[in-house]
Amino acid sequence: MGAGFSGAVIARELAEAGHRPTVIDGRDHVAGNCHTARDPGTGVMVHVYGPHIFHTDDAEVWDYVNAHTPFRPYRHSVRTTVRNRVYSLPLNLLTINQFFGQTLRPDEARAYVEARADTSISEPANFEEQALRFVGPEMYEAFFKGYTEKQWGVDPRELPASILKRLPLRFSYDDNYFAHRFQGIPGAGYTALIESILDHPAIDVHVSTLFQPEMTDRYGHVFWSGPLDGFFGYAHGRLGYRTLDFERFEGTGDWQGCAVMNYGDRDVPWTRITEHRHFAPWESPEGSVLYREFSRACGPDDIPYYPIRLVEEKALLAEYADRAARTEGVTFVGRLGTYRYLDMDVTIRDALDTARAFLDRAPGAAMP
Ligand code: UDP
Incomplete structure (x- = not known):
């Protein structure tokens, strides 16, 4: 399994139950697309793969993440610029x-x-x-x-x-982007959160390492959090993803006044501009890091972000899902492994449930 939320949470649950999980991730850092890193020049905590706001109604998931690194209150407010006007x-x-x-x-x-x-x-x-x-x-x-x-x-x-x-239509002046009971951002960033989840003596983490499906036999069980179609060598064709390109620029102070400004007009090439300092309102850096975000079809060497799930693509997904269900010794997990548009809280909930179901079936792991 990789080192995103799915892999980290499953590894931790298994480690606590006496297994010795190995986490293998192709990137040179943990946390997958949630990865955050402090920008050396401005000191801004940057959401390297785009904005991630944690929101959930699941109290167990909220307690789980807060036990690893305290979350700070955060209220996501988004605006959109359309035909030269700004709307809520x-x-x-x-x-x-x-x-x-x-x-x-x-x-x-x-x-x-x-x-x-x-x-x-x-x-x-x-x-x-x-x-x-x-x-x-x-x-x-x-x-x-x-x-x-x-x-x-x-x-x-x-x-x-x-x-x-995913988006509500409200007949009130409530402009909180999410309506969930719990909402926040980890004070030390998402990478610190994932590092804490992975910080267990029985968990072996390898970054900058590619896990090949042929390596499955080396392990008692594999939790595959990579692309579902990739596991099968894209044998039936490729499931469609969108990838994102970020054009980074810097500003001074508060450049756009909100965390995310969407651009609804078709002739503006970017979808939105994210100003990262707003994700940590408890910090007050002088500079500002901004990302213009562009979406495009995901090529073989790009990072997959959003599963497209075209209406007509369902048959292909069903074929892969069927093969996945028949593949012994492998459980397919997470956004890429199950080809679903998952929020972080749902990913964690699924990972907890998957690990517990696995442990119920395979109890009695020898303590190391
Ligand atoms: N959407 C839109 N205009 C907006 C915001 C969202 O058309 O200003 C649509 C768009 O198709 C998007 C979907 O609603 O993919 C879900 O929006 P959300 O903000 O949840 O997208 P995310 O933050 O996950 O990219």
Whole structure:
């Protein structure tokens, strides 16, 4: 298993139960795409592979991560720039009132949006239908269409409706991006958190090391957190991923006033700009590190970020999932291993459950 959340949590659970897990990761650091590193020039804690905000309703997962490194309170607020104006996200009463030039109260706004929504769509079959059903064509065109085309590189009609279900539509002025009970960022960064999870005498960690599927026989059991299709040598074809390119630049002080500014217009080539100092509001560096974020198709040598899961791609996924289920001695875990768009808390929950199910089946490991 690799050294992201899935691998680290499973390794720790197994180590606590008396096993001697080996963690093997191709990168030269632990923490996978959550990796954080302090920028030497400005002192800003940078989310090297893009913004990661921890939010969950799962109290056990929240306690688990906090036991390893204390989390600091953090409230994620995001804005979007569309047609030369700045709006509040997720879509809320302020967004609706500003976008339509209205002064609506919650019930009025609800009726106003409902009147624009396409209520003939009862079961939205894709991203576009989901958006038209819930916000109507005007807000779909402004806030979702261009951004989604840039982010996913396909027509929104080819994307699953579930992607949009991540975002709420609120008839209040609450602009907290997430509605979960617990929300925060590890005070010492995500890499320190993963290092703490891996810090057990029975866990052997190898970074800058590629695990080849042929090496499976050397181990009693393998938890594969790499790409699902990669394990099978892409035999049935490649599952689609998006990769991200970050164009780093520096500013002074508070450059954009918020952690993340989305850009909804199709003719702005980046999807968003992230200002990393805002992820640590308890620190006050003088300088600022910013990332312009560009999304594109993931090539064989790129880092996979987002599973695309095109509506038509489900058959290919089913083939790999079927082969995975029939592969003895290997459990497929995490975002890449199960080809799902997973948040960090769900990844940890799945990893805890997977490790416990494994231990139930294979108890009695000899203590070292
Ligand atoms: N989205 C959009 N416009 C926005 C923000 C999000 O169209 O301003 C869509 C987009 O398709 C995105 C999805 O909603 O992939 C989920 O958004 P989220 O903020 O959860 O994306 P993430 O932070 O995971 O990239």
